[in-house]
Amino acid sequence: MSAAPPAAAPFSDGAMTQPVSSIWQGLLQLYQFVSPRRRWQGLLVLAIMIAGALAELLTVGSVLPFLAFITDPEAASRHQAARWLLSSLNVHSHADAVTVFAGIFCVIALAAAAVRVLLAWASQKFMFRVGYDLGVAMYSRVLFQPYSFHVAHNSSQILAGVNKVQQVLNNMMLPLMQGLTSLIIAIFILAGLLFIDAPVALVSTMSFGLIYLVVSLATRKRLRANSLIIAQSNTSKMKTVQEGLGGIRDVLIDRSQAIYVKKFSRIDEKLRDAQAANALIGVAPRFMIESLGMVMIAVLALFLVRGTGGLAAALPVLGALALGAQRLLPLLQQTYNGWTQIMNNRSTFFDVLTLLDQPQSAEQRKPSIPIDLPFAREIEFASVCFRYPGASVNAVNNVELRIPKGARVGFMGKTGSGKSTIVDLVTGLLEPSSGDILIDGARLTSANVAAWQDKLAHVPQAIYLSDGPIIENIAFGVDRSKIDIDRVHDAARKADIHDYICGQTNGYETLVGERGVRLSGGQRQRIGIARALYKRASVLILDEATSALDDATEASVIDAVEGLGDDLTIIMIAHRLTTLRNCDIIFHIDKGEVVDRGCYADLIENKNVRKLKA
Secondary structure: OOOOOOOOOOOOOOOOOOOOOOHHHHHHHHHOOOOHHHHHHHHHHHHHHHHHHHHHHHHHHHHHHHHHHHHOOOOHHHOHHHHHHHHHOOOOOHHHHHHHHHHHHHHHHHHHHHHHHHHHHHHHHHHHHHHHHHHHHHHHHHHOOOHHHHHHOOHHHHHHHHHHHHHHHHHHHHHHHHHHHHHHHHHHHHHHHHHHHHHHHHHHHHHHHHHHHHHHHHHHHHHHHHHHHHHHHHHHHHHHHHHHHHOHHHHHHHOOHHHHHHHHHHHHHHHHHHHHHHHHHHHHHHHHHHHHHHHHHHHHHHHHHOOOOHHHHHHHHHHHHHHHHHHHHHHHHHHHHHHHHHHHOHHHHHHHHHHHOOOOOHHHHOOOOOOOOOOOOEEEEEEEEEOOOOOOOOOEEEEEEEEEOOOEEEEEOOOOOOHHHHHHHHOOOOOOOEEEEEEOOEEOOOOOHHHHHOOEEEEOOOOOOOOOEHHHHHOOOOOHHHOOHHHHHHHHHHOOOHHHHHOOOOHHHOEOOHHHOOOOHHHHHHHHHHHHHHOOOOEEEEEOOOOOOOHHHHHHHHHHHHOOOOOOEEEEEEOOHHHHOOOOEEEEEEOOEEEEEEOHHHHOOOHHHHOOOO
16 A cells, blocks of 8 residues: 555535536536537527417417407407408308407417427427536546546545536526526516506516515525535435445444444435425425415406406406416426526535536547557666645655566555555556656656556456456456457466356356455456456556465465566565565565665565564
8 A cells, every 4th residue: 555645625615626606607617518519409499498488478469369359249350460360261250250269379379388398308308418418528527537636535525426417417407497498488478468568567577576586585595505515415425325335244243334324314314404495495485476476466357347448358458467477477486496496506516517627638638649658678767756735745755766677576565655656656647746757768758658558457456346247357348349258268367267267157257246246355366367467468567466365365366477477577566575575676665765675585684674574
């Protein structure tokens, strides 16, 4: 193990650092992660929104003449277009005229409904495609981040951040789209109502708007506070679940299930309380608005009936205004609810933006053919120092060493001595803070690190095995259709695992279980070595790959490694000297420095090294 890197700052006040100061800035920032095709689709959805708004306007606007024709038989004769239509259809009776106008009204209403259905389909399809763009962008950004990013952040925070894309889509982006749709349609309906009766429409709309404004201002801080609680709680829940399941053996043996359940319960209760409070804020104004709407309709009816023309003149206007209000009020509520949902998920949205805002790697920006980096002689460290971001001291300090090609080289030291950090520097996962790493005299840089990593194979202490067949775990990351079977068998033979695999009922198709749970520790390590050998690399790195094995199994695995051929450079990391007894040269690392070097026989005479023998 290397010197532990300092803990990274949490992603926000418990989640991630907020990259923008407002929702609207965030939406503009989010726009850059949406594909050009999706932007054109967004314009199409906007056009359908306007068409839907016009259809709703026609529906509300057609009520006034329709009711006028019903209540006044002479109304049609006073309108030139109505007279022409009835004359063209050879309609003369009032009853037939009402039937014609009723049919026209129904067609307009059904057409408006059809446009709304089309709008719902288009907007949902569009938003979920936006979610697809963001999900792929998020996963890509995280995977392409340098190793220093991953060691500096808790995996549960990153995993929770990736999962929050779906939360932002469902709980923010969809309500935003629905709220925008409702707002556009509401504006068109309001325009129609202003044409019918401007004073009534203005007074009503201002009254409704005032209620929503007052409630919004009164609840804004509470919504923000709850949104932060929700973002923090989701991350904490993910971490608790990972900790409980990740250490399930110890949890079962120690009977500590109740501790994890209590921790999960406390976090989840806080989360649900915040969600419930925000949900109430979202629906509360609706009841006041509905009551106010009914009161205003009743007052308006009384006013119109008492006016000139009586009920016959009042009914068409009252009907049109009532229908307009019936359409307008839910739209206002939906617009307000969209705003509350946006505020409800504000912190979660910022978390997603922070992950998306990670710097794009050069490989992502402009994939190119790696610059070749030949390795025929040696790897050299020239005064290499490395310090983790935020740390006060170097994890690796002024290291000078050479690793000849084909050599068996060992790094030993206590936990936290810096030996694994040195190997991370060898692999190019970390860049030196100062000094140079030279491959055959050529400096290792970001331009040629990909070519260098093509020559490396790495076997960690904890081999990651997917819940799939052995063949896919050996040819890990290779498309199934492109796996070279002979190459898999050759790698397995060299790792001394081929006979075991062939002895299984399903051979190389045998499932290993999640994280290789159906295999022994030695078998997992051998599959890890076979995976490394399948790559046919020039350098094999064993990062404490045998430290968790018993002595007999470790010796067997080491013997398999020793038989891999002289053309392969092997770098082994261990905290026990005996593990490295067959190495050509061993570097003793302490506090990030090479304090001694030599073969096994030389170092065993050093009393400080001898303590690490067992």
